[in-house]
Amino acid sequence: MLGLGDRVQYLKGVGEKRAAQLAKLGIVTVGDLVRFYPRDYIDYSDPCGVLEAPYETPCVVRATVFGKQPGVRVSGGRTIYRVNAGDDGGSLIITFFNSPWAADRLEEGRDYLFYGRVGGGFGRREMISPVFIAAGSDRPMTAIYHQTQGINSGYLAKLVAAALDGLGEEALADPLDEPLRARWRLPGLAQALRMIHQPASRQQAKQARRRFAFEELFCLEVGMKLLRSRSRRSAGAPMTRCDAAPFFAALPFSPTGAQRRAVEQLAADFCGTAPMNRLLQGDVGSGKTLVAAAGMAMAAENGYQSVLMAPTEILAAQHAATLDKLLGPLGIRVALLTGSVKGKARKTLLTAVAAGEAQVVVGTHAVLGEAVQFARLGFAVVDEQHRFGVRQRGLLAGKAENPHLLVMSATPIPRTLSLLLFGELDVSILDELPPGRTPVRTIAVGSALRGRMYGFLEKQIAAGRQVFVVCPLIEQGEEPDPAGELQAVTAYKETVAARLLPGRRIGLLHGRMKPAEKEEVMRRFAAGEIDLLCSTTVVEVGVDVPNASVMVIENAERYGLSALHQLRGRVGRGAAESFCILVSDKDNEAVRERLAFLCHTADGFAVAQYDLEHRGPGDFFGKRQHGLPTLRVADAAADAAMIETAAAEAGALLEKDPELAAPERAPLRDALARLFDAAGGTAVN
Ligand code: ADP
Ligand code: MG
8 A cells, every 4th residue: 555655766667767857846755646736638528520620739630540651761860650540531640750659559440539730731631749549448538747858748647547546545534524525515535636637527627626726725724824823822912001092193194094993903912812913914105104103102102122124224224214203202212223233333222122222123134133132022013024934024023922913015915815825914904095195197108208208307307306217137137138128227327317317416226235335325315315216126115205206117017017016106105296107118918908007007906916817926926935835726816716715614624623633634734734844834733
């Protein structure tokens, strides 16, 4: 009997060399093998006749073999074997190169189903190297697997079949229990494995795929909920005075309803017994910082310190300044800790943190450093979460006994996806912008209009405004660019911006500059000493310069809409009408349609949904670092409804059996361990 953990090397027909090749496909154990699902199928159930077969399109043709021609040697030392076949309507030549055994397998007088492309011309029809089965076979579907050097699809099919025949009952214990499967009409594991590898029909293959997608989503949700409930069992930083009224009263404006609701949720969590794990989602400019600040004020009121971690130095500095403005009047001291705070200043700062005198610490990942010891950390905030992984969040949380954690995301994420990515977090949403914002006018242009565009920029600058220009590269040649169409910011600054805006002050900002240099440029831009800032996407996150009124994005086709929306959010923060100009010469319909969508949509959630549907979930998953599994079968866009169902079922199960302790849960526990171990992190067991 085979077990799932057995190495494929010990299967018949697999030696060391094959095992190494299989490993390239991610197949090491028998478990990996049976869960290496086909990428497609050949469906032999509905063949066409010779004359109906379309030219140059993969199809299945039914034909009788009439005779074989002797092999013919052609130049290059190859030998061609031709087989004459056909039906009542016409004749079809089946051709194989160098493989007499393929032709040998065909018997004269018998009917076969050939899968391939029909080529030829002038009434002559030919199929080159088709795949085939004898007509009347009881298995009309053949699985097609991803292949690699030395491992072809047919070989994999045989190997899988051998594994399925050899697996013991125990190995096929189902992580999805019977009642659950019955509720959602899902086939059992053993049956589903047969159905996905050796389906009798397309319908069967589909049913099986649906089951495995469900299983994957269900396990993911159970795993994440388990993580969450475990962290909840520990005590958080208990607070008793959770009233944001004094903080609100000190503001120069009134908070939006959405901000108030989010702050109330924070207050409730702070005063609860378990540590908070909350995701704050809100479009750019929705005022997330204010919510964090309110939390910090409440924490300080209860004698706790807070920390905010930002992805870049620039952002950290800006947050520190903002928080100082918001919290200073309440007598709360805000300290900035980044990699560039060094020597004596750093020492003084660390002492203040350790003594609890710095009530709010803002920084980059420098705040995770071992030297940073808090006197009494109660509230941790992570801004722009996708730059941080689960592990880093864990480190941050480890700075104290379970501080309350708030993760702020500026990239709106469709709800279903947030279930997948942040299922372990509670969610607050800021779905309301502060009053008085006019939407940013967005237009897409070709580079032929760049001259006119600069005329417009000149007028804006003359009116006292400032401009961002974002280019994809730092230096030319960083990426293959045969058509020479990618703009590099260093060259762009000189040859485009400085040339088209003579006499204006042009700045340069990119990720390879020293932190202090970047800081200085940003400071000068914010102070109005720079008219136009040429930058890479380092300005993407968070930076706030209310006087900037135009965002130009060169090679706009390179970015997902969410990223463009994010960049666009850098302007429109002040009173002046603002503009976003998307420059692209990619003249294909998909790009045009995508950019047009952004031109007409201001809502970040709609933009994110569009990205999800058109570009797939990669844009969202890619930003997340390791620690949680990614999807193999399920499709975050297509299976949206299933995600909701799986999440609900996972919740119901954990309600009944919070630790999955029941003996019959063993298969599920195993499945979780495999899933989360493969992701390289977060042990669930
Ligand atoms: P984001 O959610 O993108 O991080 P910020 O927190 O940076 O947004 O806020 C964007 C701008 O809106 C800031 O300049 C902030 O001072 C301002 N702001 C936030 N809340 C309000 C409000 N309720 N009324 C007016 N302005 C606000
Ligand atoms: Mg922000």
